[in-house]
Each structure stands twice: as C-alpha cells, then as structure tokens.
Amino acid sequence: MTTGINRRRFLGQAAGVAACAAAVPMLSAGPASAQAHGGGRGPADLIIYNGRVQVMDRHLRTAEAVAIRGGVVIGVGRERDVRRLAGRRTESVNAEGGTVLPGINDSHLHLGGYGLDFPPFTIEANFETIQEIVDSVAAAVAVATAPDSWIRGQGWNENRLPHPPTKADLDPVSGNHPVILRDFSGHMMSANSHALRIAGITRDTPAPPGGIIGKDADGEPNGVLRESAQGLVTPHVPPYTAEETAGAIDAAIRLCHAQGITSITDPGITLQQLAMYGGKYGAGTLPLRITALIMGGRHPDQVREMLDSYDPLRGVDPRMLRVAGMKISVDGVPTAAQTAWLHEPYLDGSNATPVTQGDTIEEQVANLHKMIRLAHDAGMQVGTHSTGDAGIDAVVAGYLAAMRANRRIRDPRHYIIHGDLTPPGTLRTMARHGIGVNMNATIKYVLGRTLDPHLGPERTDYQWPYRTALDSGVKVTSASDAPVTSPSLLQGVQSAVTRAGQFGGVAGAAERITVKEALVSYTRTGAWQDHAERWKGTLEPGMAGDVCIVGGDMLDTDPSSLVELPITGTVLGGKVVYDGKATPAIAPAAVTRRNTRGAARLNRGACCHNHT
Template sequence: MGIQADLVVRNARIRTLSESLPFAEALAAWRGRIVAVGREEEIEGLIGPGTRVLDAGGGTVLPGFHDAHCHILLFGLSLVEVNLREAQTIADVVAAVAAHAQRTPPGKWIRGGGYNENKLAERRHPTRRDLDPVSPHHPVWLSHISGHMGVANSRALALAGITRETPDPPGGRIVRDANGEPTGLLLETAQELIKRILPPYTLEETKAALAAAGRRMAAEGITAAQDAWAGWIAPEEFRAYQEAVAEGLLPQRVWLMVDVERLAVRDGRFDFAFGLHTGFGGDRLRLGAIKIFIDGSLIGRTAALRQPYVDPPDATGMLVKDPPALRELIRCAHAGGWQVAMHAIGDRAIEAALDAIEEVMGPEAARFRPRIEHCGIVPPDLLRRLRRLRPVVVTQPRFLYELGEGFRAALGEERMAWTYPLASLREVPLALSSDRPVVDGAPLRGLQAALTRRTREGWALAPQEALTLEEALRAYTIGAAYAAFAETELGTLEPGKWADLVVLGADPFETDPEALETIPIYATVVGGQVVYEGR
C-alpha cells in the first residue's frame, strides 16, 4: 500500500525555487516533509480519507518566508506594551504613556518603545521632563526603535541611582543637559543601568508575548525565524520558547542566537550548559549563533564610522567592543563550536569584524559561516574583502523605507551609494531579514523594499543596488536557511525538505514591485500543518 499524504496542496501555481523543477501544480506532504511535487494528476493518487486537501484557489505557492534576523520576543512584547512606532510628536509619546499610567497600579513599571526621533515633528528624543508630568507615580522606560538607546523618567532614574555624578559606563553614555543633569536618554551600554533593575517578566508573560508574535508572523507567511538576541529579556526566556513551541503557541521554526554577554568563559571557551553550541535542538527550536555587538545604530549616531557624521559633524559613533576584545570573543566562540554573528553597521565596525574573522578563522573562514548582521556602510575596499572572505551578510532592506531619510541626514548623499547595498553583494552569501520590531517585519514589505529601495518619502536610495524579485526571494528563503546551516531542510519546495510554505493571493512575479505588500496571504503551512488561513 502506498503513502497516504497528510497534506496535499492543489490548484496552485507553485514556484519551488528548486533548479530541478522550478514550477508545479500540486504538492504532497507526509509526516511534515514533502514527498511529491508535480502535476495535479501525479499528486492525486496520494490523497486518502485522512488527507487535508488545501485548495490554493489558483494562488501562488512559495517556500515559507524565513526571517534570518528578528527579535521575536521583543516583537511580541511590543504588541502588548506601550507601542510608539506610529508616534509623530512628543505629545503622542506622552499621551501613550499617560494612557498606560491610568490603567497601571502606582509603583509598577511602564515600559514599551518603538519611537524614532527622526519621525517626530520636534526631531528630538523625549526627555524625563516630558514624561514626568503624566507618570509621577510610575517608573517609565521607553526603548528607541533601534534598541540602542532609551528614555527613562525621573522616577526610573532615581530607582537606578543615576544622577549628575554617575559616570558614563564603558561603551555607553548618559546624555546630559546644559546643566549637567541627565535628560533621561541612555545610549548603548548605559541602558543596562535601567535594565538591571526592571522587574523580570514572568514565564506566562513571556509565553503570551511569544504567542502574540507567532500569530502575527503566521499571518505574514513566516514559517521560520531567528531571534537575533536571545537570553537577555526574561529570566526563563529559553524555557518560555521551549514551552511555547511545544504547546503550539509559536508555530514557526526558531533559532535562538545567544547574547554573548550572558555567557561565562571557562578553559578558553564559552561555558553554556555542559558544552552545548550552535545546532543543538530539534526541528522546531535550535541554538543558533552567538551574537556579538560591535557598534550601535546609524539613526542614533552610535554606529562606528571611519569619517564623521554629517550631523553632528564631530561624532564618529562608537565601537562597543575594541578589536582585541572582539578577537578574543570570536576565538572563544569558534573554539567551542559556535557560529558567530556580529552586529556591525558602520564601516569601522565592519572592518573590525572582517579583521577578526580573518585573524581567528583564516582563509577558510567561509566554511564556518561567520555572519555580519546589518552590514550598513560598505565602501569599495570593504566590499572587496567581503567578496574574498565570504561571510554571510544578513541585512534588512525594509530599513531603507522606514529609516532611509534618517540615514541620509546622518551620512550625507555621497555615502548613501554604499549604504545597505544589495546588488553589490551578489558574490557574497546573502540573507534578508527584518530586525523587527525595529521596522515592520512583513516579508512582502521587505521584498518590496529590496526591489524599489524607496524611502517612505519617495526617494530612491542608490537604485542601482536593487535586487531582482528572484534574488530577493532566494535571499528570504534559501539564503536565510543557509545562514542557519539549514539549507538541506528548508528554502525550496522539493521532496525530502520540510513542508513549510506560503500561499499568496497573487503571483509576485506578475505584480508591480511597488505593490508587493498588497498581496494577500491565503495560508501558511509549517511542517505540513496549516497554521494560518486568511480566506
């Protein structure tokens, strides 16, 4: 007796992204994996009484979108806390805090974030003076959209013991007014002064946030995601992930990229749970790379640049890790079997990352797949080194749409030709991602940005760096899988791979690139299970 499929997708226009069979009409899955792809009549014999038949209604089927760099838990929390992504004025920020204060018991923390001073009419950060009148009885902490800074009110500063005498910590800065008093704005590592006193999220709060994130991502066609900074938000964060996946609250396949600052060093290696390292786990939840920050953000003027910012002209950003410390961290990770993922946005930071890769891993570095996350400013000499060393570049085209005008203001016109390049990276392993909740994480919006490179205001930023749709799709599927050592299991729709797919209401190859974000998601399937239906 032959196999009876658990799932059959039919009446579809399937783009497999496989070179052996690029197009098909139907697909069958059994025990979570694809067993057949082909014409309707070839798949029909696999349908039995227990088969779930998913009629695509003539829609286009693609491999499921795979977000190679996002912050799943942070995104989930943004859905349930103070969300300032749409704030347009300081008054909007204050009003959102005031609304939460009215329904929060006195003394309890109010936290949230997502504000971007470049989008606020005042073109400045909120301060404690703005927040204090509406939150006299609550400590408040609001993270910047970049995650590299945040604002506290006076009550929070007092609880943290931050005064005019508090020194700036290494790798961070307490912003002060003309009188030397803290404004409430804390940059980079200075945020830890607040974060260390924040009350911990409970296990149930953490799982609820993951569930909220999982539902939204499923509705966007995301079947896999890599949390690019795991282990610093909640005391039982990994347990919450494990239980959320086991209970079906988080239906995506997940990789956890471990925060290097949370790892102790023993015998020249990172000491993590009896020697566990990248790759440990199952089909739904695995350990990913070690995450190392090298610099900050462009819009926050903390990304490390070789030449000063246009505004302010005396700033060049900061290296969070100096080169010797960075090399030692990478050496420890490499010796312990960890893949390394380095946050490097400015050209000075990217140069430091490449120097460390070359020194620690040598000429065969590419086989270990070191990752450069973001890779924001890439002048010609660094581009040549990227092509030679071939690390995996994990970048975010949606930044161009939402943050592009802030980049232009920070860098000036000349450097925009090197800012978040895409086409120039064709000779380098490339994965696309969102970095959500920094920007909108819907993959179709990310694809649209990769093809158009337009800002929200309508400016085209280095249009010669645009990708084709085929290239962008591959980077959001095959490239993302490669970045996680999962290309033999994910990224294309062919027998033997996991049945992770998305059904779209229109063919993106027949859609105006400026309208890709309007394509509806009909269904999302993970491991042969339908986790979202939008019709």
C-alpha cells in the same frame, strides 16, 4: 482586497481523487532526498494546487502544485501529475492562483521581544509629535492601578521628531511612575526623572563603554540614554513573569504564522529563554522552527562565562529548536543616534566607538577578536551586530583570524548582522571566505532618506548594499529584526526591489534587486545561514513541507504594490498553521498588566525592542 481563502475551499478532502500513482514526473530531488526526514509511504497528507509554485531551487523553477507527506515534500510539478499522489484522506489547499513559496525564514527576529512589545505589555510611542508621545504616557498613567508602577513604551523615531523625548517632556504627566520609552531601533531610551533616580543616574555618572548619557544645557541628565547607557536603567525594571513571557511568545508565533513565517533565527537569547523554548518544545507548544544564537556579551570573560554555563538541549529535534552559535555586537546604528562606528565621521564631525569593553579602540578591537575566537573554537557560528564600515571591517578581520588559527572548524558560516555600510572590498573578501550578511530591507523602508543629514546622500543610498553584495558573491539573507519592524515578507521584498522609503523618496536605486532575488534571501539563503540547505528552504522533493501562500502573483504584481497582497496560508511540516483568517490578537486577552496599558497599536509599521 481579499483577506484570505474561503475556509471550506482552503482545506478540504481530496475525496474521489485517484490513489497514489507509481511514477510521476517531478522536479529532481537532488541531494536533498538523502537528508529527508519523515515522508514515509502512501498517499500525500496535503496537496496545494492551483498555484504559481516558486520552488526556489538553484534553477528558480516553477510548478503548479506541491504534495507533502510525513512533513516532507514528495512531489512538485504539474497539477495533473501531483494530484495522482492523493488518496481518500488527502487534504487539499486551493491556492487560487496565488504564489506558493517555501516557508519564510526570517533570519533575525527577536521572538520574545516581538511578543512583549505590544499592548498590554508596552504602550505606543510611534508618533509624529512629542505631544502625542506625552499623551500616550498620560493615558497609561491614568489607568495604572499601582501608584508607582513602571510605564514602558517603545517605537519613537528620532528621524521624524524634532528631538528625542526627554525627562522634561515626560515628567509633567508621569506622576510617581518611572517611565522608559525605547526608540524603534532599540538603541536609544528615554527615561523620566523618577526612572533616572531609581537607577542612580546623576550628572556625575560616567557613561559605560559605548554608551552616551544625554545632558541638558546645565549638564544634568536629560533622560536620553544611547546604546549601553540603557543598561544603567534596565536592571531596575521589574521583569515580566514566566507566564507573561510564555504567553507573549505564543502570540508572537501566531503573528509569524500570519506572515507566512515557518523558521526564524532568534539572536542573542539568554539561557533562561533557551530553557523556556526547550520547555515549550517538550510540551508540544513550539510550532515554529527556531535557530538560536546565545548572547555573548561585550568582553571575553562574558563569552567564557556563557560557554561554561551553556548546556546543550537534549531530546530536542534540531530541525525545530537548535542553538547554532553566539551573537556579539561591535557598534550601534547609523541613525540619528549616530552610534555606528565609521571610517569617515558623520557630517557633524562626530563618530562612535566600539561597544566592546576596553580603554582604547585598539583594546576594544582586541577584545572583540578574542570573543570571536573563543566562540569559533567552541564550534559556534558567530553572528556579529555591525553596521558601520569600521565596525564591519574589524569583525571580518576577527572572523578571518579565527578561521585561520583553527581550521578544524570547517565551514562555520560566520556572518555580519545588518551590514549597513559594508565596503565593496570587504564584501568581496567575505564572498571568498564564506562569510554571509544578514540585511534588513524593512528597516530601509522605515529609514528611507532620513539619514541624509547624518551620513550624507551617498552613504544613505549605499546603506544595505543588496545589489553590490549579491554581485560580489556574498550569501545575503533578509530579516525584519522584529520588533524593530513588522516581520512582513511582502514589505521586505517590496523595499528590496524599490528602495522606496516610508516617508518618501528612493534611497539607493543602484542597490535594487529583483523580486526573485529577494525571495531567495527569505528562503533558500536563510536555510544556508542555518546550515540547513539540505532539508529546508526550497520546495524540492525531500525538503521540509513548509509553505507560504500569497494571495496573488508576486512576479506579475507591480513591486510598489506587493505589500497590498494578503498572506492566505501557512503550512509547517505539512500541517496548516494559518488559514488566511484575520491577524491573531497581539497578546492573550486574559493577560493584563496593571502598569502597561495604553493606546492600542495594531497594524503599526514598526516597533522596537531591547536588543541590538
């Protein structure tokens, strides 16, 4: 399989090509040209040719080549016409017949978590057996230099294990080390006895709202903590240093470039993370477009505190770093954890409740609506983590109430994050009121049919109803939720089109969409979610010169084989940031942690993080 375009052929001088011609037939720039930044005059800085260019405009037109100058697309069309925009110093990229797309917009990716959830920071726990997880912990303990350092890991998937890892599994090999292992979704954690003792968790410890403390047959904590119960332990875990975090972010950005990603939405960041991004932007070391949602917490008072503390960044290009709004959560996930809030209970008769604070469900929903209203009135876009149909309906009701109460905030584009089980009627309501949904085809691939024992076949098939949502007129974006899954465009498109699961079977053939529809969800609609559709998301003239090159014709490839195609190039603002070489190192080689070494986990299919 081709691993990338030959470097000399990938980036070369267009010497000898005629200088810029005056008038060349191009696709119409439309309204985007009025919003163009950069561009300037003179010949193109970069021309990408010999490609199957998917412009991704509303007509889904195709072309052969694209020219960029000053970070902006100045021409797209027939190769012979685009070549007339070249000058002596114009660089050129031979796409070698591959698919040329607008830069990929992963509209829900936890950048810091993605970089930190790999060795050397975190050990592997994504295995098929409990024994393999135990062996990974034992290996980390064996190389730890401090006798009481924390061992952190993630990736275990209850859907493929006989049971979650418990303290009974971890204690025999962990010595005096506190151990925490997060599951692949970030909604569950396993802790050993030492970690439970440090956190002060006993049989009498009450679970926080929306959280569950697992118990053994004797009523003692078994080490399994679900949802907000994880927060009993996490404050006691030593934080990573600023240097480690910054290095992990750098590595994560390189990994994004290797997947063709030029824009992300980083949801639920702290003000400290925002300050770090601002510092990196000021230092010229933030080569990724970041739209951020700051964390809103789980009570109206926490939203007020965040709004009072938030100080907008100054002197920052909003096309590179922008706070769009606030993230809120209403429930968990409809996996084996069974923490999504449903209208009809799980097959075992249980159900979850909202994770917002309150003594009753009515009070929790009222607090949710107050949180939404506070953020809306502050002019912030609200993205709310909601997976169960009951939770989604509560969130949409809150959005509608806030928009009706304060119509001065026009076109807020509030949206549902995940939206696993959004009812058809709710989708129609969302479409009428401009409420979007951010779905996760790559997580659908990881889960497949494994939710049948919890949701039943009908709800498992419906989970992530791409087809129903698009047919209802809802703006649907796609995202990896990395590090829950790899931020792979190709896996995401393949999964949205085939609905095939990692462990076999097809879950929801009726919800399949086309390759082009999936690509729109990763490009143009992602720009819409960012309020940026006038300057990015397509390859029309006047739009951002962000490009992803795939080594093959995505529209002519068997959809079940899309993931086998390589990403051969990534361009950000007219500059090549990835040339198809091997995937970069997960983390800087110079950075090591005495307490987190363990089994290597390069090229894994899914990973996890400490978010919702």
